[in-house]
Amino acid sequence: MLYKSKKSKKSNMGSRQLLVISVASACLVLTACNENPAASFNDAELLSLVSAAGLTGDPTTGRTLPDITDAKAQLGKKLFFTKGLGGNDDSACVTCHHPVLGGGDDLSLSIGVGAEAPDLLGPGRFHDMNAVITDGGEFDGGPPVPRNAPTTFNLAMWDQALFHDGRVESLDKIAGANGAGVLGIRTPDSPDITTADPDAGPNLAAAQSRFPITSPEEMRGFTFVNPGTNADLRTALEAKLKAFGGWDVEFTAAFGDDAITHLRIAEAIGEYERSQVFVNSPWKAYVEGDRAAISDSAKRGAKMFFSSVADGGANCTSCHSGDFFTDEQYHVLASPQIGRGKGDDNGTLGNDDFGRERETADVADRYKFRTPSLLNVEVTGPWGHAGGYTRLENMVRHMLNPEQAIDNYDFSQLNPTIQAADLLTNTQFALDQLEFNRTSNVAEVHQNITFTDDDVTDLVEFLKALTDPCVKDRDCLAPWIPDASDTNPDGLRLNAIDNTGAFL
Ligand code: HEC
Ligand code: HEC
Structure with a gap:
């Protein structure tokens, strides 16, 4: 099996002739060839599944998206990369969402303030043991942030909700009311989950970007306007940016005058993120008509992904639906619960994470998390809401x-260093909930699938076909990363390095 999968990987890179030769020799070497991989895959069958699923290949259809060269996106890029928005000048948005790291941080659980080396991102980033003394934060030696950082790539494609538990969400979309801005967006600043936040701004991305700055573990630290309300904090950050002096000209270029307001900061960061559109995958090319764009293994994986369980498929598309591969709904999958948790307690431990129930206060939502998009999933690991899987294959098996x-x-x-002692206990509670939901016939509940190792290989190949090559190419990502030609308005730009000291 391993041999076979290696061969098919190699054939992706080689010419079609090489494919035929290598497959033929593989069949000679292996005693049994229970299928003939050289025979062409039945594309018609897969394409009818694709069309039944309503896919066009392109999730950007019908959307107006900003370009990274737009003035607001350019300002947003500089804001995204500045540690000046951190309370102690040591953490920026990019700390956990670097384009070269798949729009995330390549860590199971994030480390924001108080890192040993603030500009070192990805594996090798550790919390500084001494920071607990200087910065007053409770620190247990492991990552201080309780969840995995999702990618900012393709953020503009989310219509309903952001965060694993959807705590920034569009009330319009939920109500099904057409016409943005009728009901608005609710955020953690809203008094309850049906009331819009008047300061949410023009879209989900802008609304979301007003919160990482308020989190002590992520950016604020434990002493900057702390204690203090979110409003106090934002006012203090406006004044802080103003005092640097260098931001005036940047805000004028983007907004026409030099007023530095938290609403403008949020909108600009949102435009930068919304310009990160990476959807040109081999899968898109395939759906749009290029039958040779993906391998036969990926096609077999796709068939499994889109087929119903009754037809021998895995029905992944029941949750990962549409061209953005998500229903934007919440489901119990019981992916490994590691880290500090959200303080939820299902027994005695107090380090669990109840997911969507934390927002709705409905026990039926316990352990539900938002279905992630699968575009570029190959580069957005570790996977799961707590980053419990560091190999994509294991996530697929789950x-x-x-x-x-x-x-x-x-x-x-x-x-x-990750707090994993209670993984099995906490995750068992979620598995029990999943089993309970199955026996109670909860709608859209996950069903176990019978599968082989080859199926896993094929599904992983399919998921890899959802990668836009740009996200693996530093030169292609360059427009989203400030360089020497960009001003550094407060001198606090995070120029990220990896654990070898190389610049990202
Ligand atoms: C210390 C790491 C860290 C920093 C710094 C950070 N984030 Fe995040 N980000 C996370 C984590 C973890 C989550 C998931 C939290 C959750 O769902 O509860 C997240 C979620 C998000 C999401 C939601 C994505 C989705 O698919 O729903 C966006 C967008 C985002 N962050 C943007 C930002 C911006 C903008 C900033 C700066 C203002 C920022 N982040 C700073 C770690 C970080
Ligand atoms: C019942 C709904 C449902 C079904 C069916 C389903 N998924 Fe998921 N999937 C989810 C949810 C919800 C998550 C997030 C779990 C979490 O964060 O803990 C997820 C997470 C993932 C992830 C990790 C993504 C990330 O960014 O962390 C991958 C990969 C994935 N699913 C692939 C698949 C594949 C392949 C199938 C079919 C074999 C499948 N899913 C079937 C709902 C579903």
């Missing part, structure tokens, strides 16, 4: 059969 995946869970995949 999606096929969560109980079996947790039974076989490999702790060695986690960085040893």
